Amino acid sequence: MAIVTGAGQGIGRAHALAFAADGAKVVVNDYAQDLADQVVDEIRAAGGEAVAQVGDVAEWANGEAMVTAALDNFGRLDILVNNAGFVRDRMLVSLSEDEWDAVVRVHLKGHFVGLRHAAAYWRAEAKAGRTPxxxxxxxxxxxxxxxxIGQGNYVAAKAGIAALTVQAAAELGSYGVTVNAIAPAARTQMTLGAGEAMAAQMAPPADGSFDVMDPANVSPLVVWLGSPEAGSVTGRVFEIEGGKISVTDGWQRSVERDKGARWEVAELGPVVEEIVAKAPVPMPVYGAR
Structure with a gap:
């Protein structure tokens, strides 16, 4: 039984349909009632089971309501897919406080709220001897x-989600919970709204060849990560685009030098130059020149 947030369209919709096709019962969360209902209707028309749950993922009470919807309708909760989000793109020098707060709230707090309420349910189950x-x-x-470039609020929120994933995996493992994250590339309302150049890049191929940007390409990995088979995989972040999947390493110590005493400012220049030169080259920032 799965909850998928932001499941009214785009990648979230694809996840909800894929879980239902795999036999899962689905709580379809979205901010818009009509979008959630449409996905529920699609699932039911295909012979699956689903209910709509409408609400703001970053509201504390809604996190509890999502879990309650799963338990009241299906008697259990096995999977939470945190997907909901939106963008308010702007260069940092022009980014407003409201634009920062809105994006960080929905993405980062929205992930925490759902995770927190689902984890509380699973911890109670584990303590009752029913380790999930x-x-x-x-x-x-x-x-x-x-x-x-131009997405400082979104970058900060999504970086926080990657770190939260590692943290939650470490804290929740003893309760029978694995926590992983995906970094998908797909055609969604968010990407299509990022400008004409991005929309053209994301458009389906005119020749009918493999549509790399189809949101449905992302969902098989999410369904697998939600399966019992994935029990040994936790605290990892996977990039997925079309048919390409990769695991992404997080921050980790690489080159180091230990003087065994406090460094003097005057001697640090050559040391920093040496370790930076020997360290892996960072991935380029999207859009950087």
Missing amino acids: VARIVNTSSGAGLYGS
């Missing part, structure tokens, strides 16, 4: 992993 086989799949972004 539970899965959380979060949604980060290549922008959050590498940076993206």
